[in-house]
Amino acid sequence: MKLLLIEDDPSLQATLVRTLGRRGWEVATCADGALALQQWEAVQPDVVALDLTLPHVDGLQLLTTARQRGWSTPVLILTARGTVGDRVIGLNTGADDYLAKPFDLDELEARLKALSRRRLPVGAALASDSSLSHVSALGSLRLDAESGAAYQGDQVLDLPPRELALLQALLSRPGRAIAKEKLFDWVFPGALDVQYEAIEVVAYRLRKRLTGTGVKLVTLRGLGYLLKADE
Incomplete structure (x- = not known):
């Protein structure tokens, strides 16, 4: 399965690339909101893991633009904004699931696998x-x-x-x-x-x-x- 990880924390990015890579995921990364849509279109991922706090373009704005373009790739939001209000805003914007930081890596992978089913025929x-x-x-x-x-x-x-x-x-x-x-x-x-x-x-x-x-x-x-x- 192909994952696009849009995350600007280099330590977390490296951990997820290493861990998920060992479990069979093909992980592409992007750390800049201004470049994320271009990367999304180029990679054509099965699922996107999206941080909300990104440089230059906020994650919610990025997600809004992707949905306006008709991109239906399942999106899992990863963020430290863990309040109910933040979850509601994210889901209403077009996210498919929400995981607050810090999170368990096994739970993250389980959610990604569940979301990736939507990219299958x-x-x-x-x-x-x-x-x-x-x-x-x-x-x-x-x-x-x-x-x-x-x-x-x-x-x-x-x-x-x-x-x-x-x-x-x-x-x-x-x-x-x-x-x-x-x-x-x-x-x-x-x-x-x-x-x-x-x-x-x-x-x-x-x-x-x-x-x-x-x-x-x-x-x-x-x-x-x-x-x-x-x-």
Whole structure:
């Protein structure tokens, strides 16, 4: 797996490069916020670990720009800003997970591995669950199996990372319910401080975004969610 580490602490950067490298990660680094987007585009990482306090360009500003460009690479924020307010701001900006410093290296790797699943082809990423099969289209919606991007006809659906992750999972099993527990693990991989009910918020937002696509997100009480084409 390929990691882009955007971190300006040389000691921490060296430790993570050494430790994760020994565990099979290919780690590229950047210590300057002004150069990070260029590095991000060049490396095409599976996951990004992003410090918030960077020289020249703040990490949140960097993340905002990346999401505005449509870059859906999963992002794990690493920072000493550990308050609830800071976590909320980071997640609302487009981060996928948040780990406050100091952190345990095993926990860091576990979270990175969970996030990197989103860069796998949809069918491969879900293949470990034998109950899910690879179906890439329903009605006017389809998924690019390589990038995971969602399309309505020929137009890319501009979806935030969590709604895209939920759509990927549901499109793998159209017309059949997937339990909330499985969807939560897919949408919030490795999250330790996210309430279970958060999956309901993501489902609500995705349902609104699917209006007019000819596909419905249906809630089945006690069973989970499914996608079905309008009749």
